[in-house]
Amino acid sequence: MRLILILGDQLSHDLSALRAARPDDIIVMAEVASEAGCVPHHPQKIAFLFAAMRKFAAELRAKGHTVAYATLDDPDNSQSIPGELLRRAADHGATLVIATEPGEWRLIAALSDLPIPVTQLPDDRFLASHAEFEAWADGRKELRMEWFYRDMRRKTGLLMEGDQPAGGQWNFDHDNRKPARADLLRARPPRFEPDAVTAQVLDLVEARFPDNFGRLRPFTYATDRAGALQVLDHFIAHSLDEFGPYQDAMLQDDPFLHHSILSPYINAGLLSPLEVCQAAADAHAAGKVRLNSAEGFIRQIIGWREYMRGIYFLEGPDYTARNVLGHDRALPPVYWGAPTRMNCMAQAVGQTRDHAYAHHIQRLMVTGNFALLAGIDPHQVHEWYLAVYIDAYEWVEAPNVIGMSQFADGGVVGSKPYVSSGNYIHKMSDYCGGCAYKVADKTGPRACPFNLLYWDFLVRHRERFERNPRIGRAFATWDRMDADRRDRIRADAAAFLTRLEAGEVV
Ligand code: FAD
Structure with a gap:
C-alpha cells in the first residue's frame, strides 16, 4: 500500500506524484496548523488554499481516487504534514510515500526525515529542472x-x-x-461569490485566525481551475x-x-x-x-x-538568513496597518490588508524600498512578505525579498540595490499629491522620508556601493552637495529613524 501526498500548492491534475499514482493508492491531503501557522498568513490566503484544496480533493474523488483528507477542525488531525502521513500510513498499512518535491527546504527536510521511505519526484510544472x-x-x-x-x-x-x-x-x-x-x-479582475464550500472555509478561517493581519471578507478569489481559467481569459481579453x-x-x-x-x-x-x-x-x-x-x-x-x-x-537552505548589509531594525508597525503619513505606504499596505495583493512595483519600490532604506532586518521583511501575500511561497518570495528587494544576498539576484528617493514614486504614481510629506522637499519637517533615507542608506553603505557601475554615480552627486545640506539630510534621516523606532506615527 502506498500514499500519495498532495500539498496545498500542488493542485495540478498532471502533478508528477499523481502521474505515478496507481488505482489502489491513498491520496493524502491535509489542512494543518503547522503550515497555516508557520507565519501569520493573511486570512484570504489561508481561505483560498483550504477552499481550493477541498475542491481539488472532490475532483480527484470524482476521477475515482481514494482521498484521505483532513480538515483543520478534524479532531483526529495531527496538525502537521509528517504527522498526517504517519497517521494515514498506520491506518492503511502503507510502506511508501510518493510526493512531488515541496517548494520549501523546510518541508523537503521534513519528508526526508520521515521514518517511512518517501520518494520525492521532481516538480516538473516548472520549465527548468x-x-x-x-x-x-x-x-x-x-x-x-x-x-x-x-x-x-x-x-x-x-x-x-x-x-x-x-x-x-x-x-x-x-x-x-x-x-x-x-x-x-x-x-477589473473577475470577482467570484463564495459558494457553499468556500463559505464554510471562510467561517473556519474567521474562527481560527481572528488576529491575523488582513481582511477576510469580501473574499472574491476563484478557488478552482474553472474559475482560474476565467480569470486568465478575462485578463487576455481585457x-x-x-x-x-x-x-x-x-x-x-x-x-x-x-x-x-x-x-x-x-x-x-x-x-x-x-x-x-x-x-x-x-x-x-x-x-x-x-x-x-x-x-x-x-x-x-x-x-x-x-x-x-x-x-x-x-x-540552499540558509538563503533566508542572509543579511550582508547587517540591517537589524525591527519591522515597524506601519507594515501591519498602523497609521502613517506616507501615502504610498498607506496605499500599498492598505490594499495588501484588503486583497492580500500588491503588484510588483508596490512590493519592490514602496514597501521593499522603504524597508531597505530604513535598514530593517531582512528576515523580518521576508516573514512579512511570506505572510501577507496570497501568492507567497518561500521558493518565489525569498529570492524576491532577500535577493531582489533587500540585497541581503549581496547581489546574487540584483546587480544593484533597488533603492530610490521619492522621485521615482512620484514619477510612477499619483500617490504624492495626497501625501502629508512633500516629495519636492529634500530636507526639513515635510521632506519625503524616501528623500532623506535614500542618501542616508547610500552614505551608510558607501564602501560597498561606491564602485558599483549602476549606482556609484550617485556618490558624485552627494559629494557635490554643500556640507551643510549633507549634514541636514543626515540629521533629518536620523531623527526620522528615531521616530520610527519609537513607534511614532511617521
Ligand atoms: P503580473 O504583474 O500580472 O505578472 C504576471 C506573472 O508574472 C505573475 O502572475 C507571476 O507569476 C510572474 N512574476 C512577475 N514577476 C515575478 C517575480 N519577480 N518573481 C516571480 N514571478 C513573477 N511573486 C509571487 O508569485 N510570490 C511572492 O511571494 C512574491 N513576492 C514578491 C516580493 C517582492 C519584494 C517582490 C518585489 C516581488 C514579489 N513577487 C512575488 C513577484 C511579483 O510581485 C508577483 O508575482 C506579482 O505581483 C503577482 O501579481 P500578478 O499575478 O498580478 O502579476
Missing part, C-alpha cells in the same frame, strides 16, 4: 536573469521566429514603464494589451491596474505557467495584443518566475 538551472549557472560570474530568459524563450519557442526573437528584440522594456491615469472604465506600458505604474485606489492577478492560481497549481504564456502568445499572434505587452508578460513568467525558483534551490 534543478539540474538545468545549475548547468546554466555553472561558471557564470553573474547570474543575470536576461540570459536565462533567452534560453527559456528558445526552449519553449514562445514568441520566436525560428531561432530569432519575434520583432527582432528579446526585450521591449523601453516601450514600457509609463505612468497611468485614473480610468473608471479600466477592466488587460494584457495594456499590461506592458503600465506594468510599473501605481495609482491611488486602483490596486490591480492592468495586472493579471494570476500568481495565486499559477503558484497553487490551478494554472500551468506554460498555458498562461501560450494564451498570451496566441493573443499576440491573433493581432489582439501588442508585442511589448505579450513579451513583457511572458518574460515575468518564463523569465523571472523560473529564475527565482532556480536561485532559491541553487543558494
Whole structure:
C-alpha cells in the first residue's frame, strides 16, 4: 500500500506524484496548523488554499481516487504534514510515500526525515529542472536573469521566429514603464461569490485566525481551475494589451491596474505557467495584443518566475538568513496597518490588508524600498512578505525579498540595490499629491522620508556601493552637495529613524 501526498500548492491534475499514482493508492491531503501557522498568513490566503484544496480533493474523488483528507477542525488531525502521513500510513498499512518535491527546504527536510521511505519526484510544472538551472549557472560570474530568459524563450519557442526573437528584440522594456491615469472604465479582475464550500472555509478561517493581519471578507478569489481559467481569459481579453506600458505604474485606489492577478492560481497549481504564456502568445499572434505587452508578460513568467525558483534551490537552505548589509531594525508597525503619513505606504499596505495583493512595483519600490532604506532586518521583511501575500511561497518570495528587494544576498539576484528617493514614486504614481510629506522637499519637517533615507542608506553603505557601475554615480552627486545640506539630510534621516523606532506615527 502506498500514499500519495498532495500539498496545498500542488493542485495540478498532471502533478508528477499523481502521474505515478496507481488505482489502489491513498491520496493524502491535509489542512494543518503547522503550515497555516508557520507565519501569520493573511486570512484570504489561508481561505483560498483550504477552499481550493477541498475542491481539488472532490475532483480527484470524482476521477475515482481514494482521498484521505483532513480538515483543520478534524479532531483526529495531527496538525502537521509528517504527522498526517504517519497517521494515514498506520491506518492503511502503507510502506511508501510518493510526493512531488515541496517548494520549501523546510518541508523537503521534513519528508526526508520521515521514518517511512518517501520518494520525492521532481516538480516538473516548472520549465527548468534543478539540474538545468545549475548547468546554466555553472561558471557564470553573474547570474543575470536576461540570459536565462533567452534560453527559456528558445526552449519553449514562445514568441520566436525560428531561432530569432519575434520583432527582432528579446526585450521591449523601453516601450514600457509609463505612468497611468485614473480610468473608471479600466477592466477589473473577475470577482467570484463564495459558494457553499468556500463559505464554510471562510467561517473556519474567521474562527481560527481572528488576529491575523488582513481582511477576510469580501473574499472574491476563484478557488478552482474553472474559475482560474476565467480569470486568465478575462485578463487576455481585457488587460494584457495594456499590461506592458503600465506594468510599473501605481495609482491611488486602483490596486490591480492592468495586472493579471494570476500568481495565486499559477503558484497553487490551478494554472500551468506554460498555458498562461501560450494564451498570451496566441493573443499576440491573433493581432489582439501588442508585442511589448505579450513579451513583457511572458518574460515575468518564463523569465523571472523560473529564475527565482532556480536561485532559491541553487543558494540552499540558509538563503533566508542572509543579511550582508547587517540591517537589524525591527519591522515597524506601519507594515501591519498602523497609521502613517506616507501615502504610498498607506496605499500599498492598505490594499495588501484588503486583497492580500500588491503588484510588483508596490512590493519592490514602496514597501521593499522603504524597508531597505530604513535598514530593517531582512528576515523580518521576508516573514512579512511570506505572510501577507496570497501568492507567497518561500521558493518565489525569498529570492524576491532577500535577493531582489533587500540585497541581503549581496547581489546574487540584483546587480544593484533597488533603492530610490521619492522621485521615482512620484514619477510612477499619483500617490504624492495626497501625501502629508512633500516629495519636492529634500530636507526639513515635510521632506519625503524616501528623500532623506535614500542618501542616508547610500552614505551608510558607501564602501560597498561606491564602485558599483549602476549606482556609484550617485556618490558624485552627494559629494557635490554643500556640507551643510549633507549634514541636514543626515540629521533629518536620523531623527526620522528615531521616530520610527519609537513607534511614532511617521
Ligand atoms: P503580473 O504583474 O500580472 O505578472 C504576471 C506573472 O508574472 C505573475 O502572475 C507571476 O507569476 C510572474 N512574476 C512577475 N514577476 C515575478 C517575480 N519577480 N518573481 C516571480 N514571478 C513573477 N511573486 C509571487 O508569485 N510570490 C511572492 O511571494 C512574491 N513576492 C514578491 C516580493 C517582492 C519584494 C517582490 C518585489 C516581488 C514579489 N513577487 C512575488 C513577484 C511579483 O510581485 C508577483 O508575482 C506579482 O505581483 C503577482 O501579481 P500578478 O499575478 O498580478 O502579476
